[in-house]
Amino acid sequence: MDIDRIIEKAGGADEIAALAGVGLEAVRKWRQSRMVPTKHWPALLRVPGIALQDLTADLTTTETPQEQERETDVSNPCPPGANAALVLADGTVLWGRGFGAHTEGAVGELCFSTGMTGYQETLTDPSFAGQIVTFTFPHIGNVGTNADDNEAPKMAALGAVVKEDITAPASWRSHEPFAAWLRDHGRAGISGIDTRAITRTLRDNGPQTAILAFPENGRIDTDSLLNRARQWPGLEGMDLAKEVTQPKRVWTQGVWETTRPARTENRRRVVAMDYGAKDNILRCLVTAGCDVTVLPATATAEEILELKPEGVFLSNGPGDPAATGTYAVPAIRTVLDANVPVFGICLGHQLLAQALGGKTYKLERGHRGANQPVKDIETGRVEITSQNHGFAVDEKSLPADVKVTHVSLFDGSNEGIASTTKDAFSVQYHPEASPGPSDSFYLFERFVAVMDRRAKAGA
Numbered sequence: 001m002d003i004d005r006i007i008e009k010a011g012g013a014d015e016i017a018a019l020a021g022v023g024l025e026a027v028r029k030w031r032q033s034r035m036v037p038t039k040h041w042p043a044l045l046r047v048p049g050i051a052l053q054d055l056t057a058d059l060t061t062t063e064t065p066q067e068q069e070r071e072t073d074v075s076n077p078c079p080p081g082a083n084a085a086l087v088l089a090d091g092t093v094l095w096g097r098g099f100g101a102h103t104e105g106a107v108g109e110l111c112f113s114t115g116m117t118g119y120q121e122t123l124t125d126p127s128f129a130g131q132i133v134t135f136t137f138p139h140i141g142n143v144g145t146n147a148d149d150n151e152a153p154k155m156a157a158l159g160a161v162v163k164e165d166i167t168a169p170a171s172w173r174s175h176e177p178f179a180a181w182l183r184d185h186g187r188a189g190i191s192g193i194d195t196r197a198i199t200r201t202l203r204d205n206g207p208q209t210a211i212l213a214f215p216e217n218g219r220i221d222t223d224s225l226l227n228r229a230r231q232w233p234g235l236e237g238m239d240l241a242k243e244v245t246q247p248k249r250v251w252t253q254g255v256w257e258t259t260r261p262a263r264t265e266n267r268r269r270v271v272a273m274d275y276g277a278k279d280n281i282l283r284c285l286v287t288a289g290c291d292v293t294v295l296p297a298t299a300t301a302e303e304i305l306e307l308k309p310e311g312v313f314l315s316n317g318p319g320d321p322a323a324t325g326t327y328a329v330p331a332i333r334t335v336l337d338a339n340v341p342v343f344g345i346c347l348g349h350q351l352l353a354q355a356l357g358g359k360t361y362k363l364e365r366g367h368r369g370a371n372q373p374v375k376d377i378e379t380g381r382v383e384i385t386s387q388n389h390g391f392a393v394d395e396k397s398l399p400a401d402v403k404v405t406h407v408s409l410f411d412g413s414n415e416g417i418a419s420t421t422k423d424a425f426s427v428q429y430h431p432e433a434s435p436g437p438s439d440s441f442y443l444f445e446r447f448v449a450v451m452d453r454r455a456k457a458g459a
């Protein structure tokens with residue numbers, strides 16, 4: 001919308017300044033330069049009728065001759081100081097500074113994570129395949145990266161959107177600066193972005209496709225980027241577990257914390273289904289007392305049962321659980337019919353819900369961060385959890401023999417289920433943390449306790 005029209009509609013510049021709580025000067029400047037300093041965006045976005053694109057409108061309207069020259073080059077409207085852009089499918093163009101690997105345009109679902117730490121774990125969590133991550137915490141990259149904090153060998157997330165420019169690593173654990181690490185993983189980041197404004201847009205309007213461009217030649221054609229973003233089909237219906245799953249392997253490493261030694265007695269034989277498993281889940285299973293064989297997402301029930309597991313674990317993973325369910329659910333059903341205990345996390349929770357007869361749906365607002373409160377319905381205890389999901393289990397679809405065990409205190413959506421007839425339970429959140437608190441480690445112990453009980457009964 002034209003800025004003058006917005007101001008007119010709101011009843012004048014004074015009105016907008018008062019509503020937003022910013023100085024009249026800021027609104028006047030906006031009118032003159034057609035560009036609002038990013039620090040005023042959050043306030044102005046609270047004013048009814050003002051959208052993100054209004055604040056970035058006419059960024060190419062410039063005054064210096066050099067800038068006027070740029071203006072005539074329609075294929076490269078990069079404003080001064082910018083060499084990368086994030087283009088949202090709604091037409092918003094956000095200019096910034098690129099870092100990491102060059103990309104002509106990485107396209108995927110734009111999401112935001114509120115975690116204040118753990119950017120390396122977040123970006124290597126395979127569940128972020130198909131997504132560009134905006135970090136709401138402004139200082140990202142400032143403790144560098146190291147060889148231990150990757151959650152998978154490859155980085156699945158498509159890119160990182162951050163507010164402040166990346167500073168030199170300030171941590172004795174750092175092996176490599178964030179930007180170099182990102183480049184090694186073939187991914188780009190963009191800084192100088194008002195991540196709070198993006199967060200508001202995603203919060204208010206739901207998930208959105210975006211494209212992150214940091215081209216080597218510095219030329220950015222926003223129209224063609226917008227076209228590409230608009231053509232991307234979205235995560236719904238997309239099976240991405242197959243893309244990130246790893247071949248069969250035996251996992252033996254436990255958690256880092258020396259305060260939590262691994263159980264050495266009566267270890268339990270567990271098959272972990274890898275739909276995009278985070279390494280720290282496997283570590284938690286080992287520490288809790290499991291000998292873990294990891295099988296790829298497409299493993300059949302026969303391949304699983306051949307290993308004579310005392311329990312089967314269903315991992316987290318990217319994409320639409322309904323799409324992955326087409327091949328994963330039949331295998332899980334056979335495992336359940338064979339009376340083997342099952343424990344699932346995140347995508348694993350969504351797949352277990354389907355195998356037990358339930359359905360999943362896409363959330364209006366995904367949950368991503370390390371401080372999400374969840375209530376255990378039986379005990380009334382509240383856990384602060386780590387989360388990363390954009391789909392959820394539809395509680396109304398659950399059959400009578402499946403009970404709801406956990407609920408989100410943010411939006412009331414489902415966070416956990418258990419079968420009342422089988423030893424099968426799962427949670428939507430991430431008890432392995434990484435990043436996040438470890439309030440929910442007890443779930444790994446609960447899984448082992450089920451197998452202990454079975455072993456005792458059978459002995």
Ligand SMILES: NC(=O)CC[C@H](N)C(=O)O
Pocket residue numbers: 127315316317318319320321345346347348388389390391392
């Ligand atoms: N972390 C996960 O396992 C995510 C599950 C699923 N891809 C979702 O977005 O809901």
